[in-house]
Amino acid sequence: MLRYVVRRLLLTIPLLVGISLISFFVMNMAPGGPIGAAADMNPKATAEVRERLKAYYGLDQPLHVQYGRWLRRMATLDFGPSFSPDGRQVADKIRERIPVTLAINLLSMGIILLVAIPIGIYSAVRKDSWFDRISTVTVFTGFAIPTFWLALLLMMLFGVKLGWLPISGLVSLEHDSLSLAGKAWDRAQHLLLPVLLAGFGGLAGFSRYMRSNMLEVIRQDYIATAKAKGLTERLVVFRHAVRNALLPVITILGLSVPDLLGGSVIFETIFAIPGMGQLFYQGVMSRDYPLIMGILVIGSFLTLIGNLLADVGYALADPRIRTG
Amino acid sequence: MASSGRSMLADLLRRLARNRLAAAGGAAVLFFFFVSAFPQAFSSHDPNRIDVRNVLQPPSASHPLGTDELGRDVLARMAYGARISLKVGFVAVGIATAIGLLVGLFSGFYGGLADAVLMRFVDIMLCFPTFFLILSVIAFLEPSIYNIMIVIGVTGWMGVSRLVRAETLSLKERDFVAAARAQGAGDARIIFRHILPNTLAPVLVAATLGVAGAILTESALSFLGIGVQPPTPSWGNILTAGKDNIEFAWWLSVYPGLAILFTVLGYNLLGEGIRDAVDPRLRGR
Numbered sequence: 001m002l003r004y005v006v007r008r009l010l011l012t013i014p015l016l017v018g019i020s021l022i023s024f025f026v027m028n029m030a031p032g033g034p035i036g037a038a039a040d041m042n043p044k045a046t047a048e049v050r051e052r053l054k055a056y057y058g059l060d061q062p063l064h065v066q067y068g069r070w071l072r073r074m075a076t077l078d079f080g081p082s083f084s085p086d087g088r089q090v091a092d093k094i095r096e097r098i099p100v101t102l103a104i105n106l107l108s109m110g111i112i113l114l115v116a117i118p119i120g121i122y123s124a125v126r127k128d129s130w131f132d133r134i135s136t137v138t139v140f141t142g143f144a145i146p147t148f149w150l151a152l153l154l155m156m157l158f159g160v161k162l163g164w165l166p167i168s169g170l171v172s173l174e175h176d177s178l179s180l181a182g183k184a185w186d187r188a189q190h191l192l193l194p195v196l197l198a199g200f201g202g203l204a205g206f207s208r209y210m211r212s213n214m215l216e217v218i219r220q221d222y223i224a225t226a227k228a229k230g231l232t233e234r235l236v237v238f239r240h241a242v243r244n245a246l247l248p249v250i251t252i253l254g255l256s257v258p259d260l261l262g263g264s265v266i267f268e269t270i271f272a273i274p275g276m277g278q279l280f281y282q283g284v285m286s287r288d289y290p291l292i293m294g295i296l297v298i299g300s301f302l303t304l305i306g307n308l309l310a311d312v313g314y315a316l317a318d319p320r321i322r323t324g
Numbered sequence: 325m326a327s328s329g330r331s332m333l334a335d336l337l338r339r340l341a342r343n344r345l346a347a348a349g350g351a352a353v354l355f356f357f358f359v360s361a362f363p364q365a366f367s368s369h370d371p372n373r374i375d376v377r378n379v380l381q382p383p384s385a386s387h388p389l390g391t392d393e394l395g396r397d398v399l400a401r402m403a404y405g406a407r408i409s410l411k412v413g414f415v416a417v418g419i420a421t422a423i424g425l426l427v428g429l430f431s432g433f434y435g436g437l438a439d440a441v442l443m444r445f446v447d448i449m450l451c452f453p454t455f456f457l458i459l460s461v462i463a464f465l466e467p468s469i470y471n472i473m474i475v476i477g478v479t480g481w482m483g484v485s486r487l488v489r490a491e492t493l494s495l496k497e498r499d500f501v502a503a504a505r506a507q508g509a510g511d512a513r514i515i516f517r518h519i520l521p522n523t524l525a526p527v528l529v530a531a532t533l534g535v536a537g538a539i540l541t542e543s544a545l546s547f548l549g550i551g552v553q554p555p556t557p558s559w560g561n562i563l564t565a566g567k568d569n570i571e572f573a574w575w576l577s578v579y580p581g582l583a584i585l586f587t588v589l590g591y592n593l594l595g596e597g598i599r600d601a602v603d604p605r606l607r608g609r
């Protein structure tokens with residue numbers, strides 16, 4: 001197992017180098033390079049400021065030297081100061097925003113698993129039943145609904161019309177004056193819609209995926225054997241089929257990290273949640289180039305970690321992978 | 325190849341027509357094609373005519389879907405917005421499919437170092453959250469409809485290239501390729517005349533589903549204000565006005581979203597239908 005993990009870790013090194021190269025390419029894509037972007041954004045950027053930025057980013061150096069410096073700074077997660085008026089370090093800004101985004105995505109991941117897997121199993125076991133048909137139609141609709149539109153509709157219904165739920169931010173204005181239980185309730189109310197929406201896209205995908213896995217597994221010989229032995233359907237389904245159908249879900253879980261991160265830009269912007277997605281959006285709108293690059297790199301790191309965990313998790317669960 | 329091409333297409337259409345869901349999807353797709361070809365048939369209003377005395381009017385006889393915050397007719401803007409969405413969807417997917425086909429064919433046919441390098445490049449591209457990558461690139465370029473098409477296309481070819489590579493790997497070992505080579509066909513002729521046509525079925529499925537994805541991405545970008553820029557109407561940027569006026573104007577939020585939903589659903593159902601029709605192994609899944 002250890003050997004597998006080490007081998008898998010070594011495989012990420014070329015990927016890291018590739019990520020750094022592409023990021024480097026993206027930031028040099030701006031007309032006039034990063035300094036052009038900075039100067040466009042801030043018309044007050046004087047020649048002197050430009051020179052200072054130029055020296056800071058080493059733009060007076062040849063490209064390969066620039067890349068070397070970029071690589072070194074990236075390795076230490078040093079993305080330089082933000083272009084925003086506060087001029088704080090990008091790494092600090094990201095650090096304080098990441099927990100909110102991760103918490104919401106983990107919560108919604110949990111909901112996805114709790115809801116989608118039983119739906120997938122039941123649809124497969126009762127294939128072509130009314131339940132299967134309804135869930136299939138729902139899944140297709142789910143794939144096609146723009147998350148941000150659903151967010152608008154839910155805000156309109158629960159926030160504006162019924163007034164049951166708050167529609168922006170993480171806490172109410174009077175949060176500090178609330179009791180401990182009141183604080184928890186306040187936070188839960190604010191999180192409910194964002195968490196549901198973050199999970200919505202995945203819900204459709206995972207239940208569909210689980211269904212087709214189950215259909216695949218049910219056809220296998222060992223299921224026929226188990227049935228032939230006279231085991232009850234419940235035992236066959238849960239003891240034999242579900243365990244094997246769940247394995248590939250681990251992989252998809254890891255692979256869904258980039259989609260979840262991308263989605264967080266949308267729902268954090270809509271619900272005014274101070275997470276990494278909102279920070280990224282603000283960065284894009286103000287062309288805060290160090291911030292954009294920082295989040296792009298961190299986002300790809302998180303994706304890489306997601307893939308790594310998925311592979312290791314799969315290897316832990318399925319001995320064929322680590323020995324094969 | 326040429327003579328069987330038409331009958332294959334006819335066969336595909338016949339199978340699609342028999343599949344009720346796929347036929348419904350195809351009908352939705354055709355409907356939105358019609359809307360974008362003849363938007364004036366749906367509303368006699370000019371989509372960009374501002375009417376400050378009639379802002380945020382609820383649906384009525386003269387404005388069936390109401391008016392927006394500048395008094396413009398929502399139905400007219402949606403009809404012209406259909407054109408934008410379809411254009412972005414098709415051009416973006418065209419770019420992605422072309423890149424994916426070339427990379428996949430080359431990688432699969434020649435193998436070796438080129439294949440290893442290209443496929444590692446695909447792995448690396450897949451490490452970036454696509455939406456982050458799109459937003460980053462747009463932040464550096466200007467948000468415009470052309471940049472959006474290109475960016476969605478350039479960040480969306482990896483799946484197709486893997487698909488085509490896998491098909492090419494198995495196709496190049498077939499007897500008809502050996503026969504073509506024995507007749508003196510060069511690499512280019514083998515790749516484009518013999519292998520490419522045989523990879524098109526799965527590519528068509530991926531492209532149809534890809535149009536749905538590109539339309540969703542465009543609408544999200546436009547909704548966030550970094551996609552199609554006003555005054556050019558797009559379903560996404562009408563929804564932005566819907567969000568800003570969420571307390572007074574439900575029609576601004578409801579109708580454009582339904583248009584996106586039905587378009588995307590249409591392409592998805594059609595794509596799944598094509599998959600079932602061209603790949604009998606997957607039927608009934």
